[in-house]
Amino acid sequence: MTVNAKDRIRAKLLEGQTVVRILLAHPMHTGRGKNEQDELVPAEFIQDIRCWRNKEEVLTIKCGTATSRNPYFAFQLNGGEMGDVIRLRWVDNLGAKGVAETKVV
Secondary structure, eight states, rough: OBOOOOEEEEEEEETTTTEEEEEEOOOOSSOOOOTTOOOBBBBBBBEEEEEEEEEEEEEEEEETTTSSSSSSOOOEOOOOTTTTTEEEEEEETTTOOEEEEEEEE
């Protein structure tokens, strides 16, 4: 199942580096929290994030229950050019998937 989330991704070329910033919309439940009825909320968290520049995979991140709700990530890639396509895909422990894409400015 693909989630139509409000994930945000931005990429900018700065001094020969591609700076990528990502904000993912995800609840990231640990499985240890309780709801208002004092029942455990089932675990729901992003496990795998992959990032591509054009068609080359450039980054893999493995997450777990310790990652905060709506996680933010920022990283730099060597080189790059204006107009390069930065694409991101994440998968959570329940099989939900999200995608985001932007061009380097």
